Amino acid sequence: MMRYPLLALLLLSAPLAAQEASVEPGAVEACFDATARGEGTPDCVGNAASACSSAQEQPDTTFAISQCMMAETNDWDSLLNREYQKTRDAFSDQPGLADALLTAQRAWIAFRDADCTLAYDRYGDGSMRVISAADCRMRHTAQRTFQLRDLQGF
Template identity: 30%
Template sequence: MIRHVFIALMLATPAVAQDIEFSTDATENCLENDGADCIGRSADACMEATDGGTSTAGMGACLEKELEWWDGRLNDAYGKAMEVARSADEAEGERPLTQADALREMQRAWITFRDAKCDWEAVQWGGGTGAGPARLSCLMHTTGEQSLVLERHLEQR
């Protein structure tokens, strides 16, 4: 995806972020068909469909929309996983480390990792205009990956 962002930056044209054409269809269709590399499909489609979608502002707006969608999925999956963990903890009785506590600590550590990882991605651009889209792309991909981890965990329960 970072390669796509770089290529798109090279072709950048002015855009008005409010006029983006975003839909989650490309990502949802990919996930339904159990395809690989679904994260970012809707942002890519948005950049292609939006007039000025390859500008820094257009890319940022499209990436942010898909990031928000993945963040919503992640929050839903985390909430459901926490409910499952709490139920399991009640059934298993008192222990030094509960499933709910372990899940919460894992998620907190993941957030710290995600933020550091994506800050590192952004600084690779040396403060240039590509830093914003690079960070958003990283946040989108990393959040999507974590969402899928929790969703798959729930499916296996």
């Protein structure tokens, strides 16, 4: 059963707390820029969400933590889209490679969604499921952003 998209819809449509969750502008980009090619996924992934959560009126709530993870994920997703386009452009001179990248990206999206649904389902009806799914999506998105960047220039 595919509950994760429903979860995202519920979280996004839930009444916002007194303070809207957002990450520090440029924090995710700084993490990305500070990570050398081929280094993998750095420890700075999740730092923007942690700082965001700490700044909330009720920082240790499922709502605050998951909203901040989703805010960081949105920034990673913007970078992912940029890096995907740059990688596609880098592959444009090699016949079929851009199409292979599209196929791989679609498969990655399916994998990410399935893996994060599993992360959600593992916790049954517990509130930790929301945090687990949000963390899964954030980390997968960041990791894929670095992978796409690292494909460029080869």
